[in-house]
Amino acid sequence: MTMRPAGPPPTRPVPGVDADTKPFWDFCKQHELRVQKCTACGQLHYPPSAFCPHCSNMTSEWVKISGKGKVYSFVIVRRKYPGFDQVPYVVSIIETTEGMRMLSNIVGCTPEDVKIDMPVEVTWDDITPEFSLPKFKPVS
Amino acid sequence: MELRELRDKTAIVGVGYSERQGKVADSTPMRLALEAAKSAIEDAGLKTQDIDGLLIQPVMGGHSYDIAARMGIDLRYTANVDVMGASSGCITSHAAMAAAFGQANYVLCIYTTMEASGRAVFMAGGPARSSGAFGLFGAAMEYGLAARRAMHEWGTGPETWAEIATNQRKWANLNPRATMYDKPMTKEDYLAEPWIAEPFRRADCCLVSDGARAFIVTTADRAKALKQPPVYISGLGQYHHTDDIVQSKFATGPTGAKQSGESALKMAGITLKDISACEIYDCFTYTVELTLQSYGFFKRGEGKDFFKNGRTAPGGEFPVNTSGGLLSEVYYMGFTPLTEAVVQLRGQGGPRQIKDPHYILSSGNGGILQTHSTVILRR
Numbered sequence: 001m002t003m004r005p006a007g008p009p010p011t012r013p014v015p016g017v018d019a020d021t022k023p024f025w026d027f028c029k030q031h032e033l034r035v036q037k038c039t040a041c042g043q044l045h046y047p048p049s050a051f052c053p054h055c056s057n058m059t060s061e062w063v064k065i066s067g068k069g070k071v072y073s074f075v076i077v078r079r080k081y082p083g084f085d086q087v088p089y090v091v092s093i094i095e096t097t098e099g100m101r102m103l104s105n106i107v108g109c110t111p112e113d114v115k116i117d118m119p120v121e122v123t124w125d126d127i128t129p130e131f132s133l134p135k136f137k138p139v140s
Numbered sequence: 141m142e143l144r145e146l147r148d149k150t151a152i153v154g155v156g157y158s159e160r161q162g163k164v165a166d167s168t169p170m171r172l173a174l175e176a177a178k179s180a181i182e183d184a185g186l187k188t189q190d191i192d193g194l195l196i197q198p199v200m201g202g203h204s205y206d207i208a209a210r211m212g213i214d215l216r217y218t219a220n221v222d223v224m225g226a227s228s229g230c231i232t233s234h235a236a237m238a239a240a241f242g243q244a245n246y247v248l249c250i251y252t253t254m255e256a257s258g259r260a261v262f263m264a265g266g267p268a269r270s271s272g273a274f275g276l277f278g279a280a281m282e283y284g285l286a287a288r289r290a291m292h293e294w295g296t297g298p299e300t301w302a303e304i305a306t307n308q309r310k311w312a313n314l315n316p317r318a319t320m321y322d323k324p325m326t327k328e329d330y331l332a333e334p335w336i337a338e339p340f341r342r343a344d345c346c347l348v349s350d351g352a353r354a355f356i357v358t359t360a361d362r363a364k365a366l367k368q369p370p371v372y373i374s375g376l377g378q379y380h381h382t383d384d385i386v387q388s389k390f391a392t393g394p395t396g397a398k399q400s401g402e403s404a405l406k407m408a409g410i411t412l413k414d415i416s417a418c419e420i421y422d423c424f425t426y427t428v429e430l431t432l433q434s435y436g437f438f439k440r441g442e443g444k445d446f447f448k449n450g451r452t453a454p455g456g457e458f459p460v461n462t463s464g465g466l467l468s469e470v471y472y473m474g475f476t477p478l479t480e481a482v483v484q485l486r487g488q489g490g491p492r493q494i495k496d497p498h499y500i501l502s503s504g505n506g507g508i509l510q511t512h513s514t515v516i517l518r519r
Contacts, residue, residue, distance in 0.1 A: 013272030021268045047387070073289035073391070075281050076338035084275040088338075091276045093285055093386050103386045105274050116292040133273060 012083020014131050021048045023062055028132045031124045033067045035100055036060035046100040067122035069096035069136070076111045090114050094136050108137030143376065144407045150236040151363035151370040152517065154356035155479045156180025158252075161351030161470050162319045165257040169200040169352075173207050173252035176352035184356050185367030186246060191356075193217040193244025195234055197227040197251050197473065200259065207250065217244035224506030225421050226378065227251075228474025229400075229513020233376045235357035245358060251475040252352035279423060280345050281337040282508040286391035287426040288339055293392050294441035297339065301425035302330040303447035305343045305467060308422070310453045312464025314492035319347050320468040344425045346466035353475040355482065371485045374499065375410070375516030377403030385508040396512030397434035397503060404514035408499070412436055415516075416497035417459040417484065419477030421505040422466045431503055432460070435514075459494045474504030478515060485519040 015025050024047075027034040035046040040057035044065070050058055074092035077084070090106040092114070106114050107123065120136035127133055156179030158164070158172040173196070181188055188211055196204045198220045208215050217238045221231045228251070235247035276282065291297045309325040312318035325343065333341035363370035379396035383389065390396070405411060412435065422428045429443040437458075438446045446452075452460035463469040463480040470476055481500040483489055497519070504513040 015270035015273045016268030018268040021270070025270075073285045073292070075284035075288060075340075076335075077275060077281065078335045078338065081275060081277055089275055091274055091281055091285070091337075101386050103271055103274055103276060116289065127273070131273070135274075 012127070014128060015133075020050055024048045025131065027062060028124075028134060029130070031132060032064060033122055033134050034062040034064050035098075037063045044098055044100060046102065065096055065098045065100065067096075067134075068139070069094045069120055071106065071114060071116050071118045071120060072101060073116060074106060074114050092136065094120060102134070104133070105135045106137070107135050113138070143403070144409065146236060146240055146373075146376070147407055147409060148372040148374055148518070149360055150239045150357055150373045151360050152355050152373065152482050153358050153363045153366045153368055153370060154180040154184025154186065154354075155482050156183060156354035157317070158352040161317065162349055163256045164254070164350040167254070167350065169202070169252045169254050169259070170207065170210060172254070172350065172352035173250050173354075174210055176252065176354035177207070177211060177248055177250060180248065180354040180356050183368065184246075186356070188213060190246050191248045193235065193238055193247030195219055195221055195231045195247060195249045197222050197231060197475075199251070199253055199255075199473070215244075217247065223380065223511040225423060225473045226380070226504035226506040226511035226513040228478045229376070229502070229504040229515045230378060232357065232373060232478065232515050233378065233513070236373050236376065239357050239359050245362065247357045248354060249357065250352060250354045251472045253472065254350045255471070256348045256350040279508065280340050282385045283424045283426060284337040284340045285385055286388070286430075286509060287424070290392040290426065290430065291339060296426065296429060296441070296443060298331065298341070300429060300443050300447060301344050302327045304425040304428050304452070305330050307447060307450060307453035307456070308461045308465050309468045310450070311462050311492055312468035314454060314490075315463050315469060318464040318469040319349065320464060340424060340426075343467070346423045347468070347471045349471040351470060351472065353472040353479055355475070355479055369486050369519060371482045371517050371519060373515065374518045375404035375406075375408030375514065377401060377407070377514040378512065379403070380511045382510055384510065388509065390509060393430050393440065394434040395430060395505070395509045397431045397505070397514070398436070400503075400512045400514040401435040401501070404501070404516045408516045408518075410499060410516070414499050415501045417462065417494055417500050419462065419481045419500060419502040420460055420465070421474055421477055421503045422461055423505065425467065427505060427509075428460065430509070431505060435501070454492065462489065462492055462494060473506075474502070474513065478502045478504075481515070481517050485517055
């Protein structure tokens with residue numbers, strides 16, 4: 001355990017990559033939203049994990065999902081954080097049509113226009129040459 | 141064996157405070173821990189050498205045995221126990237079992253922190269997370285996601301939370317130890333507070349504190365010979381839903397408080413009607429509402445009326461968070477509500493003493509509604 005000061009890090013955070021999450025972010029870089037499909041029970045699971053939460057199997061393949069969903073919940077952030085100086089911004093939990101829950105941002109509308117259950121679709125934000133984030137915008 | 145055999149077999153016999161609490165930048169986590177330890181030992185009428193069990197919640201890192209080394213004692217029983225805000229109840233459970241089965245005679249339990257001085261190590265380790273990449277920083281935003289969903293599902297919101305925040309502030313105004321002791325707050329003051337993460341205003345969020353708190357657990361038989369009136373451990377419960385906020389299916393309840401509470405009530409052999417007061421883990425105003433609702437004190441959405449007319453405030457019929465809680469006294473996670481329950485059951489609350497409590501329920505809640513513990517104490 002390492003000591004670190006309380007609060008967010010001093011620079012814009014990028015996704016946490018380890019052996020489990022790397023495939024997800026590699027596909028994102030290609031603007032492809034993929035989640036794991038268990039090779040035993042066939043069910044989808046997310047976030048990335050070595051273990052199927054439905055059947056305890058430990059092998060999976062990465063399959064494309066629709067990129068469509070709806071807003072499960074959201075908060076409006078009005079203070080600035082490193083890398084997040086455009087305020088207010090919206091942090092949201094999206095429920096995809098396949099039933100996956102993903103953390104993301106709602107873009108393409110004002111925070112006041114965001115509503116729970118609002119239909120949204122994925123849009124890509126290339127934040128660095130290495131990382132593209134799946135964000136969501138209202139379905140036009 | 142069954143858990144209910146442990147009912148009233150152990151007791152909390154000492155409560156300890158660091159010399160200062162709030163912002164104590166010139167101290168160290170170790171010094172604060174030792175101050176609280178010494179205070180708890182003196183409160184119980186014990187000697188340092190009597191302590192042979194030590195449990196800590198290591199939010200500052202470190203190991204329990206390092207504290208014992210500074211105290212000049214060896215240990216027969218020890219562990220670091222950390223499930224964030226539920227640790228207080230889980231530690232009480234470990235301590236009660238250790239004492240009941242003779243693994244230790246007197247188990248000292250300590251929480252120490254210098255979070256207010258920017259020296260916390262929360263959230264180190266764990267699986268790779270990407271939440272920072274989307275601008276999600278800290279518990280206020282994560283609990284805010286739960287609270288916003290509850291606004292949609294059952295119509296809670298700032299009207300309810302203002303009642304919770306102002307009721308608790310009134311308790312803090314009676315507690316000289318409380319960070320907000322001399323800072324009254326009206327509903328208008330609440331509404332004028334700045335946003336932390338909408339829908340949460342600053343007054344919806346717990347304090348950030350330095351300091352330490354400790355308590356001592358022993359058997360009921362030993363407790364009777366000590367300085368303070370024994371406060372018996374009647375009920376213990378835990379339930380941990382474990383999923384993070386993004387995957388959570390319990391963000392709008394019922395949380396683990398439901399199963400945890402049922403377990404504790406069963407062990408104590410009582411029902412909710414027997415509870416005189418609650419000391420609820422209140423990292424946010426919404427957490428108080430959701431936890432009481434999950435325990436079954438009122439039905440989904442009825443919090444809108446439950447907190448009105450000062451019901452949970454001083455003089456109200458159902459006291460909640462009588463020290464001011466994490467919102468208005470001090471943030472030592474579950475150690476704040478648990479130790480306050482002991483003070484009230486001993487009748488030592490001074491100006492904030494509630495009338496004739498018999499059973500008090502204390503909750504712990506950790507992660508983002510992911511871990512939960514319940515302790516029911518009686519005098």
